[in-house]
Amino acid sequence: MPKTILVVDNELRSRQLIAHLLREEGYQVDEADDGVSALEMLEKKIFDLMICDVVMPRLNAFDVLDYMKSHSLSTSIILITGHPHLLADKGLGSLTCFMKPFNMYDLLHKVEEMLGRST
Numbered sequence: 200m201p202k203t204i205l206v207v208d209n210e211l212r213s214r215q216l217i218a219h220l221l222r223e224e225g226y227q228v229d230e231a232d233d234g235v236s237a238l239e240m241l242e243k244k245i246f247d248l249m250i251c252d253v254v255m256p257r258l259n260a261f262d263v264l265d266y267m268k269s270h271s272l273s274t275s276i277i278l279i280t281g282h283p284h285l286l287a288d289k290g291l292g293s294l295t296c297f298m299k300p301f302n303m304y305d306l307l308h309k310v311e312e313m314l315g316r317s318t
Contacts, residue, residue, distance in 0.1 A: 201227045202314045203244070207237040207263070208252040208279065213299075217250060220303050221310065234258025238266055246274045247314055250306070253280035275313050277306070 204226050208214035211232070218228045229244070231237040235257045237249070249267075253260040260278055267274060281299040295313070297306055 201225055202247040203227045203229070204310070205229050205231060205237065205240055205244075205246045205249045205251075205274075207231045207234070207249060207255070207260075209233050209255040210252070213252075213279075216303065217306065220307060224307060224311075226310070226314075234260065234263045237263050241267065241270075241272065241274070245272075248275045248277065248310065250277045250279060250310075253278055253285055254282055277309060277313070279306075 251260045278296040
């Protein structure tokens with residue numbers, strides 16, 4: 200069974216590009232355009248990994264992470280951001296994070312490393 204990944208980014212092109220690359224590699228990918236949509240999906244489905252932009256309208260990645268922690272979700276997380284100082288400010292510098300712009304194949308390699316290559 201393919202690993203499931205939730206890609207959360209309010210930038211349509213970025214989200215679609217990441218999702219397409221992951222689907223091409225055999226992952227099952229769902230997409231959310233902001234934190235509110237992500238929470239709705241996390242309530243309905245268990246994901247192996249979430250790739251989430253940090254700065255988004257409505258709810259940001261920190262709100263989503265708080266929800267995941269309060270609901271004891273074990274979903275692995277990769278953050279993407281153009282604002283790395285926000286992670287340090289929140290004490291989240293230990294989380295896996297890619298700084299925009301990033302190489303999609305570096306992201307794919309990290310996904311494979313975190314999930315194992317079982318696609």
